[in-house]
Amino acid sequence: MTLSLSKSRKVVIIGTGFVGSSYAYSLLNQGVVNELVLVDLNRDKAEGEARDLNHGMPFGSPMKIRAGGYDECSDADLVVITAGANQAPGETRLDLVSKNAKIFKSIVTSIMNTGFNGLFLVATNPVDVLSHVTLQVSGLPKERVIGSGTILDTARFRYLLSEHFQVDSRNVHAYIMGEHGDSELPIWSHVQIGGVPLSRYAKIDDVENDKEMQDIFINVRDAAYHIIERKGATYYGIGMGLVRLTKAILHNENSIVTISTLLEGEYGINDVFLGVPAVVNENGVRQILELQLNESEQQKLEKSASILKEMTEKALS
Known part of the structure; x- marks a missing residue:
């Protein structure tokens, strides 16, 4: 039996590349959340994505969408990490380990410093390894760190x-x-x-x-x-x-x-x-x-x- 829905349903997306922006677009179309914050090292990119999504609001579901910083994670229900180096042609997901592990340690530390107490959803590859990195760096219980997996x-x-x-x-x-x-x-x-x-x-x-x-x-x-x-x-x-x-x-x-x-x-x-x-x-x-x-x-x-x-x-x- 399901319980009542979270009142805020606030999601923060870290990374507004292809995956992050596609996820945000799908969220808008399906009306899953009521508050969405986009965070990216390139603040202009995050701002542009937020504006573009907001302009589609009359055709989608009412929600608040904006660009922001890591401080937005403090009261988020869910932080979804899509940031990191992309998989190049001929490169396996596991080839990305060293590059993205360093990036993740910095990202997760910054998020936890805000007092974040929600759930992590990891999508960046290699997702299994980076989910483990997220668990170790965050110190959260294992059930609150989820990788997109298979x-x-x-x-x-x-x-x-x-x-x-x-x-x-x-x-x-x-x-x-x-x-x-x-x-x-x-x-x-x-x-x-x-x-x-x-x-x-x-x-x-x-x-x-x-x-x-x-x-x-x-x-x-x-x-x-x-x-x-x-x-x-x-x-x-x-x-x-x-x-x-x-x-x-x-x-x-x-x-x-x-x-x-x-x-x-x-x-x-x-x-x-x-x-x-x-x-x-x-x-x-x-x-x-x-x-x-x-x-x-x-x-x-x-x-x-x-x-x-x-x-x-x-x-x-």
């Missing part, structure tokens, strides 16, 4: 499966888990279409090794590379994914979404952020769902966790 990968997975089988993507239930990146994995054993297990729906004996299914997953895993090659960056999909998470938090939905959170024994994995299905509400991560994985999936998840743990140790050092 929410977009899961959406891509559901979309491509729906396209292949010609069904509404909202009737496809499937998860991508692990790193938001090259070591992520599809949980084939839990894919369902309209409640029917994929193996039975598609009459495939070995889904995990089926060529067509493998091709679908490869297109999910490599989607960002394909988009970056063609247009330089990805931002619409993740912008809408962040709005979905914002709704789950501010509307206290207790929704199950694949986010990056700290594992402490779940799936036999400790002290690493990675994408898993979890229940999210106004207090943050209420509960991590432990799916019953098959042996292959468990091994791949552990491998993904080990890769992230190594990179996280470098970022935190």
Whole structure:
């Protein structure tokens, strides 16, 4: 059962690049918040985005939008960090570790110095590692630091499966888990279409090794590379994914979404952020769902966790 909505529903976005501005635009269109503050090192950019968004207010939902500084975080319900260096063509998300870890330590320290006592939502890549950096620097309880994790990968997975089988993507239930990146994995054993297990729906004996299914997953895993090659960056999909998470938090939905959170024994994995299905509400991560994985999936998840743990140790050092 959900509780009453937060009275303020104030969100502060750190970074008004492609992702931050796409997220802000989606928030305006969907009427999720009633106060939105844009923060950027380039104050003119933040001012310009705020003015442009405000001019669309008659076509959207009533809300307060303005540019501001870190002081605006003091009474924010949610701070969403999209700032950082972008992923260049040919560069993996993990290649961004050293550059963005330094940026994040400064950003999070500045936010916490305001007395911020809300929730963090991290979108900057590598999101799993930077979520861990945010947790360590902020000193907040683990449930109040959420990474966007594999929410977009899961959406891509559901979309491509729906396209292949010609069904509404909202009737496809499937998860991508692990790193938001090259070591992520599809949980084939839990894919369902309209409640029917994929193996039975598609009459495939070995889904995990089926060529067509493998091709679908490869297109999910490599989607960002394909988009970056063609247009330089990805931002619409993740912008809408962040709005979905914002709704789950501010509307206290207790929704199950694949986010990056700290594992402490779940799936036999400790002290690493990675994408898993979890229940999210106004207090943050209420509960991590432990799916019953098959042996292959468990091994791949552990491998993904080990890769992230190594990179996280470098970022935190």
